[in-house]
Amino acid sequence: MTIKKLAASVAAAALLASPALAEVDMSGKTIEWVIPFSETGGSAKWANFFAPLLSEELPGNPTVVVKFMPGAGSTKGANWFQEQEHEDGTLLFGTSGSTQFPYLLGDPRVRYEYSDWTPVMASGTGGVAYLNAEDGAKFDGSANNLKDIDFIYGSQGATRLDLVPLLAWEMLGMSVEPVFGIKGRGDGRLMFERGEATIDYQTSSGYLGGSMAMVNDGKAVPMMTWGALNEAGDIVRDPTFPDIPTFKEVCEATDGCETSGEAWDAWKAFFVAGFPVQKIAFLPAGTPDDVAETFSNAFDAVRNRPDFAEIAAKRVGKYEVFVGDGAKAATTTGTTVTDEAKNFVTNWLQEAYGVSLK
Structure with a gap:
């Protein structure tokens, strides 16, 4: 809808x-x-x-x-x-x-x-995915330079909201190993802060209240948001983070990632939900x-x-x-x-x- x-x-x-x-x-x-x-x-x-x-x-x-x-x-x-x-x-x-x-x-x-x-x-x-400073320096708006990196991600579980970033990263051809079992996304952010995870995502409130400070300190680099829906049902930039590209934009810029077909339709359906x-x-x-x-x-x-x-x-x-x-x-x-x-x-x-x- x-x-x-x-x-x-x-x-x-x-x-x-x-x-x-x-x-x-x-x-x-x-x-x-x-x-x-x-x-x-x-x-x-x-x-x-x-x-x-x-x-x-x-x-x-x-x-x-x-x-x-x-x-x-x-x-x-x-x-x-x-x-x-x-x-x-x-x-x-x-x-x-x-x-x-x-x-x-x-x-x-x-x-x-x-x-x-x-x-x-x-x-x-909304949601923002971000990288550590070292890997973030390789990000150019596409995931092409990130495909040879083995990332670690603190996850609540693949059937939770984490399936949106996990599926997105897979569609981009990235290698992201989830560590399942954390009790909340804030715990994933703490893993990232301690260096136990090298990639993370937070919903907007979590990003504004915690992760943005790491970005401001140069310890994290925003990669993409999931975007927002306009009246036509198209994915556009998140109004809270208008300067950060959407997953759709990063996908379009990444070799092998498609914004049509079964994977995209499924990702978008669960993003909307x-x-x-x-x-x-x-x-x-x-x-x-x-x-x-x-x-x-x-x-x-x-x-x-x-x-x-x-x-x-x-x-x-x-x-x-x-x-x-x-x-x-x-x-x-x-x-x-x-x-x-x-x-x-x-x-x-x-x-x-x-x-x-x-």
């Missing part, structure tokens, strides 16, 4: 929205916002950015505390959340593409169902409409703050934020891929990493 079509579906859903319900008072309450990753990654920075703003806009100004439940590439926390039921609006759960991808691929460890949850906010993000609607805030099953509307209205107030665009650009990037029925439509986009893309990726995972999802 293109951004234009997504916006149209959001507008249509808004026309069907129910009338305003009675305001919910959350005075004196503490809301736990559970993130199924470590405290060092992009999801942590995303939740920590929104949490105090949400507290300011919810009626009664409750305390919003971000807590972390890493494990199994986020499926541990998502499986836990699936068992939770609404009590009084004091539990919020945040997912990312690394939670969506196992669901999309039919990972047997997944025991959660997105349709059971109530999305109240969804936001897009994983990034334009990358992070989603959910209330648990059974949440009453008045509570869900209260959270949606609060997030709507957050995104309409006069200073929101400025502070968001510095912390999480320049991306669309969806609320209420818009968040529901966006969630559908982020949890849907074609059978062709799924089959290609499933076969690639088996061939490249011996990962079987059957």
Whole structure:
């Protein structure tokens, strides 16, 4: 689904929205916002950015505390959340593409169902891949000079959001050996900082909050972003990083890399599922409409703050934020891929990493 079509579906859903319900008072309450990753990654920075703003806009100004439940590439926390039921609006759960991808691929460890949850906010993000200074000096806008280098990459797992960079690097003809098992992308960045990894990627919030400092210090060189979607559904430069080329541009400049065909179509399908609607805030099953509307209205107030665009650009990037029925439509986009893309990726995972999802 293109951004234009997504916006149209959001507008249509808004026309069907129910009338305003009675305001919910959350005075004196503490809301736990559970993130199924470590405290060092992009999801942590995303939740920590929104949490105090949400507290300011919810009626009664409750305390919003971000807590972390890493494990199994986020499926541990998502499986836990699936068992939770609404009590009084004091539990919020945040997912990312690394939670969506196992669901999309039919990972047997997944025991959660997105349709059971109530999305109240969804936001897009981007991603930046970067190299260490030595290898970055060989990067000329193509991967041609990088194909003889053996790279090491700290990975959460090939069925997580990491499949987007891993497949991209393979399409470029690069040799990238993933070290699986890290609990969050922030842990991958720490491996890179210690010299244990020689290539890395971070979502926009993680890059802005951690990796950019290494670039500014000359210790890392940005290689490419995954890009963004324009209204026609084409990949264009990421608005947060307009000076960094997209994977599409690097692919077009690299011998043997194609921006058409099965591999490209599959990569783009999972990019669309994983990034334009990358992070989603959910209330648990059974949440009453008045509570869900209260959270949606609060997030709507957050995104309409006069200073929101400025502070968001510095912390999480320049991306669309969806609320209420818009968040529901966006969630559908982020949890849907074609059978062709799924089959290609499933076969690639088996061939490249011996990962079987059957």
